[in-house]
Amino acid sequence: MLHTRTTPAQRRRALRERLATGRLLQMPGAINPLSAKLIEDTGFEAAYLSGAVLAADLGLPDIGLTTVTEIAARAQQTTRATDLPVLIDADTGFGEPMNAARTVQLLEDAGLAGLHLEDQVNPKRCGHLDGKSVVERDTMSRRVRAAVDARRDPDFLLMARTDARAVEGLDAAIDRAKAYVDAGADAIFPEALANEAEFEAFRKAVDVPLLANMTEFGKGKLLTARALEDLGYNIALYPVTFLRLAMGAVEDGLRTVKAEGTQESLLPRMQTRSRLYELLDYEAYSSFDSAVFDFTLPPDA
Ligand SMILES: C[C@](O)(C(=O)O)[C@H](CC(=O)O)C(=O)O
Ligand SMILES: [Mg+2]
Incomplete structure (x- = not known):
């Protein structure tokens, strides 16, 4: 937390x-x-x-x-x-x-x-x-x-x-x-x-x-x-391994969004919202205030 x-x-x-x-x-x-x-x-x-x-x-x-x-x-x-x-x-x-x-x-x-x-x-x-x-x-x-x-x-x-x-x-x-x-x-x-x-x-x-x-x-x-x-x-x-990896992905993503006009094809390569929230231990913050984590994530999040 x-x-x-x-x-x-x-x-x-x-x-x-x-x-x-x-x-x-x-x-x-x-x-x-x-x-x-x-x-x-x-x-x-x-x-x-x-x-x-x-x-x-x-x-x-x-x-x-x-x-x-x-x-x-x-x-x-x-x-x-x-x-x-x-x-x-x-x-x-x-x-x-x-x-x-x-x-x-x-x-x-x-x-x-x-x-x-x-x-x-x-x-x-x-x-x-x-x-x-x-x-x-x-x-x-x-x-x-x-x-x-x-x-x-x-x-x-x-x-x-x-x-x-x-x-x-x-x-x-x-x-x-x-x-x-x-x-x-x-x-x-x-x-x-x-x-x-x-x-x-x-x-x-x-x-x-x-x-x-x-x-x-x-x-x-x-x-x-x-x-x-x-x-x-x-x-x-x-x-520097993970900077190189991340920057490679960011550059590819920027080119894709420019070329395709949408990030749709990139979704499988993205960290999902739920994985990010898990990493941030979002849910645990409701021990301070239950209104913090009172939503349900969509199934594909
Ligand atoms: C280890 C290093 O000092 C660093 O700053 O990460 C660098 C790494 C790099 O530039 O590839 C180094 O080896 O000098
Ligand atoms: Mg150095």
Whole structure:
């Protein structure tokens, strides 16, 4: 209903405990608070807020234009809509280490279960595009340390992402990951690995939880959950998947309505009114006021 039932502390604990099982956690990216409800309803155990999606939602490319207060506000709307632990993409931390520290506290206050910080320079870009640059390893270690020092809830997950694979090669990326763990990172996101052998090399070298980014149309292969679990990975991320899917459907729908002058042929592809109301738990609101849900839905709704 309009309340969630769990505190941020409970969700952070739940994420930690889930990661400790060693079973792969599939983490779909929410495209808005409502889709976070759907992620929960379909049985996933955690959700993600992608920087690329948060930027695209505002009609912007993913190049560090969004501000920390914008993403914190959207994150808070999302964490109000679901009881799942939510991990957010905090890009580079939005500036110097002191900005990263403030970012951690703002995102803790938004009810999130954790965040990831990356070692790109500003302006950052999508990790699967060419031409990105990374900061010095020590600069990123300072970023991570500042984030760790700022964290108030020790269960808030601080994940470090390295974009170095595409810039400096696999060995350098692994060295960086180890340095970030030494600086206090709880988990590592090795960005844009090319193949299973590289995933394996990372797993052998680093013993904290590892995230595999299964973003589409990027540099890496799309590996199945089973394959990633066999590789010893802890999180399979589908960051922009559902935005791409939804926008594909919206674009097709717009063209259809224009061409056919009606949305009739689209009805079988739509979420029905009754499914939407079910997701919103519409009926339960009548516990506050029985006049809220005193109608009958038509059979095809
Ligand atoms: C994970 C990511 O950081 C994101 O913002 O979702 C992006 C995803 C994408 O652009 O496909 C990234 O991999 O850099
Ligand atoms: Mg991102």
